[in-house]
Amino acid sequence: MSTSTACELLLLADTHNDTELKRSVQDFILEHKREVFDSDEWEKLRETNSQLVMETMYLRRRLGSFYF
Numbered sequence: 802m803s804t805s806t807a808c809e810l811l812l813l814a815d816t817h818n819d820t821e822l823k824r825s826v827q828d829f830i831l832e833h834k835r836e837v838f839d840s841d842e843w844e845k846l847r848e849t850n851s852q853l854v855m856e857t858m859y860l861r862r863r864l865g866s867f868y869f
Contacts, residue, residue, distance in 0.1 A: 802826065804833050808842040815853050827857050834861070 802810060807830050814823035830837045837843050847854050 802829050804836040804840065805842065807833070807837050808840070808846045811853065811857070812846065812850060815850075827860055830857055831861050 802825075807826055811823065811826040811830065814820075814826055843854075
């Protein structure tokens with residue numbers, strides 16, 4: 802997994818209801834938030850699947866300072 806493929810993997814995991822992969826990708830995204838959130842891939846995901854983006858951002862808030 803890399804910051805350039807994380808959004809695609811997140812969408813794939815969500816589409817196939819693979820909760821284990823989805824959570825792993827979300828954790829990776831939150832650990833590398835600056836690189837991912839500033840990427841074109843994240844922007845595209847925001848435009849095409851805002852619900853998935855909001856879910857991931859909710860985890861960031863729920864987990865609090867662990868990722869800050």
